[in-house]
Amino acid sequence: MEETNFGSQELLEAQAHVWHLLFSYLKSMCLKCSLELGIADALMNHGKPMELTDLAFALSIPPSKVEAFGRFMTTLVNLELFSKKQDISGTTKFVLTPMSHLLVKKETMNMTPFLRLILDPLMCDSSHTLGPWFKSPMETPFEFHFGKPLWEVVDEKPEFNNMFNEGMASDSALVGDVVMMTCRDVFKGLKSLVDVGGGTGTMARAIAHAFPGTKCTVLDLAHVIDTLKEDNSLVEYVGGDMFVSVPHAQAALLKWILHDWNDEECIKILQRCKEAIPSREDGGKIIIIDMVVGITTDKHPYAVETQLLFDLLMMSLVSGKERNESEWKKIILAAGFTDYKITPFLGLRSVIELYP
Template sequence: MADQMEFTTRELLEAQAHVWNLLLSYFKSMCLKSAVELGIADVLKKHGKPMELSDLMSTLSISPLRTDSFRRFMRTLTHMDLFAEKKLNDPDDHQVKYYLLTPSSHLLVSGETMNVIPFINLEVDPMMMGASQVIGSWFKSPKASPFELFHSKGLWEMTSERPELNKMMNEGMASGSRLVCDTVLMTCGHVFRGLKSLVDVGGGTGTMARAIARAFPEIKCTVLDLPHVVDSLKEEDSVVEYVGGDMFVSVPHANAVLLKWILHDWNDEECVKILRRCKEAIPIKDAGGKIIIIDMVVDATIDKHAVETQLYFDLLMMMLTTGKEREEI
């Protein structure tokens, strides 16, 4: 193995650039947060065509004194592929840079059904991000998670005690589910055919259950979640039924149970307990009983960016809960 003295100056300079890039990568999240706060995607969507910098700034009520700073900000956002830029000639035949939406920034348009703004707001909230400061020290701590080490309470305890965090959590999870719902129903809809009833275990505000019920009206869909999550929803929704309860204790009986983004919140032993309660709630396999699991599978893709996202989500689970994103084997 080569020791440090064998590295060339060029290699060390490249290494330093790499380390600095890693060090400053938090700007990606902060730039994303700022783009959402400013409403850049909303303005571009409403304008309906590529927009020049000065017009974009004017619509956003940004002072001309910030022109150079905002240009540099947009340069970073386009480098991140959050927005795109296009050079066109103005009436005087001068080349001018214009900005437009990309598929990524389309998800930041507040009026769009598939927008993920609530999920972004959840994950960049200081209460959530604060735990990332203690990951290193947590490895030598008896606490169950970095979140618990940082806040002295676990995530689920905090959400039950703080209505504002509970609301933010529910809205964030719902916004992150919409595109997944459509994808699952388009590509795996056969899984739900023939079912008479289904329980969405830990289903939050019922985004997935409602999508299934609308796609398959013959299925009676029930959402099981903690009382503080569903109590205010019981009288507001005629499409699905809401049941307050604890999945570690019992699950309502049905032909099938759905676990979407649930098992990754818990360690292996806790997952076994959840699955046992689910098994008790459904008929045997030969009688049509099903447990449907939707979760990320680490290393199930060769796409570098997708793998990186999977690894970050795995660390997010480690930071906030006792769970993890699991590999296929």
């Protein structure tokens, strides 16, 4: 057996790295706490930098907890959720950063519903069972922990179903704004589009607003469509099953859908979409908005790590996965498509165009 002789300095550095991994769960808890307290909203409503005591007062934090709250804010600043600056008198005050701007509830690009969804115990508790799940016959850690698949729980719990739909809608609102600013050419000139698994229709409405000449349809399961107060002046809602059939349109959109499913299921979905669109010569195509692991426009060094962690989330919740380009190519060709184009427009996610 080969000996491993690590030096004491190496082991101390390794210990620090292990500690960093060990305590990383507290980053999520800091994020959750900042949402519960409404720190970003308080700073936005104040309209200018705030001292710690003023911020604590605005959040109804009692004087006995201000010292602890200051330590908490120091951590949030280190995590870049907030920033601090000194005025001419040397007083430290807190301000928003681009990250915390995404936590302001009244802003269009507001991630709060999505964050609340992912941090809900139903979404994250099953991660505690990864170890025993690997040796179990259950398909997912979620099913191992809760005794039934995620989608079954969504159907059974109306409050969680609403939270799920609101979380997906908030992401669609953010992505819709960015897409319309950065990659309009993907949707330009389309006469019709069906948003497959489009939920409450946020993305479809954004496309309809940007391109009034495009007829937009939303396909989702009946229990999703039935909860909507429909506005058919912009989009049409159709209840159905994407594994069975997809309404005909010039293009089919799959935003953050295929990562929920395994390869065989993805191939079936893509085949149903292929049946619903015309030939390439007549402008038919499928537009996928999803991660391509290893491809990103995000400049942070942990971008690919985040993609890999998201893949573990998919493994924990459903039978899907985040795919690299070779894995995408495999299912694209298996579904009968001959050509595709990947454009990394959206930070950790890309736009993938498929042509029949």
